[in-house]
């Protein structure tokens with residue numbers, strides 16, 4: 001990885017000197033600029049890139065993205081972005097059939113990223129639970145203390161949203177997890193009761209379909225029974241795993257997310273389109289209008305007509321919004337949904353095979369059986385003490401990254417570091433997985449000789 005100072009110098013060297021006249025383009029510099037852009041940063045199209053959830057994209061979606069940049073039609077208003085608003089409805093209906101929803105009972109809006117979708121859903125839940133809060137602000141709570149119950153393995157965008165919405169990070173009730181790091185439904189009632197005793201008013205529960213750390217999918221059906229009983233809004237963060245809906249064979253793993261009040265999925269993750277492109281679903285149509293209860297007369301028509309009815313603006317935060325949905329819809333239209341399904345199925349299969357490979361060795365340990373294409377494990381030769389395990393994984397990950405042949409990530413599980421792979425590119429094959437295992441083993445042994453030779 002290039003140090004930022006050095007990259008800044010290279011970038012500055014490409015800039016023309018201040019001059020009142022506009023220069024004509026220096027094509028060599030343009031070439032150099034594009035090359036520098038491509039060569040630095042993660043290489044999502046390389047089969048050695050196995051470490052994060054950013055995906056190698058379908059090339060067609062990049063062509064459409066470029067069209068989107070040129071026509072520059074913002075997608076929040078039908079008037080400006082006509083096809084994007086229609087495409088959004090078409091994509092929504094495709095998903096309703098996967099979920100078994102009636103055609104017109106739910107709603108979907110695309111947002112610029114999963115973090116914004118999580119914030120929007122929590123905002124909708126909050127506004128529905130406290131109807132005066134939009135106009136009167138936090139004073140309207142009059143002593144009530146809103147709280148959110150959440151998987152202990154939550155993504156940071158959710159605690160950030162809690163901060164933004166005036167809920168406060170300390171009002172997140174962390175729900176206990178089982179050995180697969182899924183919410184334990186049988187423990188929820190007691191967590192809710194304890195929260196109530198502390199004077200907290202739990203209005204929303206957030207589960208995951210594909211947790212960031214290990215890809216765990218929470219038992220949504222059981223959870224939704226409890227949230228309905230207590231009149232609590234259930235939101236599912238399906239940023240990573242929600243896309244399994246497009247695959248006939250994998251859909252049963254995530255189908256229950258349609259029981260939630262809202263859920264979201266990042267199309268820029270497992271549907272392989274340029275980021276950001278996120279779909280936020282509401283099971284009840286009217287809930288989609290809860291988040292932004294606003295009338296701005298210069299943009300929102302009081303009496304919707306057949307055109308303004310297609311505006312997504314009342315339901316999304318962005319005013320000027322990228323028509324990212326076009327990148328997804330175009331691929332869907334021209335190749336069919338099988339393209340996504342086949343990629344996801346292949347990557348899931350590859351992850352299971354890698355798990356089996358790791359499990360068959362003496363010197364590695366698996367941490368879980370993968371539910372999707374995220375898998376965590378450790379290099380752990382028998383001679384290695386438990387105390388040194390974290391340092392060993394950290395050092396392996398650092399050296400592998402610096403070598404540049406592979407890119408993997410690291411996550412702490414029960415306070416011990418683990419290595420993590422996320423397979424996001426169908427160019428990765430079993431041979432690459434074997435080569436990664438060998439690279440980790442070789443690196444690990446070198447580190448042990450250098451750093452821990454007293455222990456062994």
Ligand SMILES: *Cc1c(COP(=O)(O)O)cnc(C)c1O
Pocket residue numbers: 053113114115116155157208210211212237238239240266276278
């Ligand atoms: C990636 C991710 C997010 C954040 O989504 P962005 O599109 O990166 O903003 C939220 N939750 C989970 C589980 C994720 O994997």
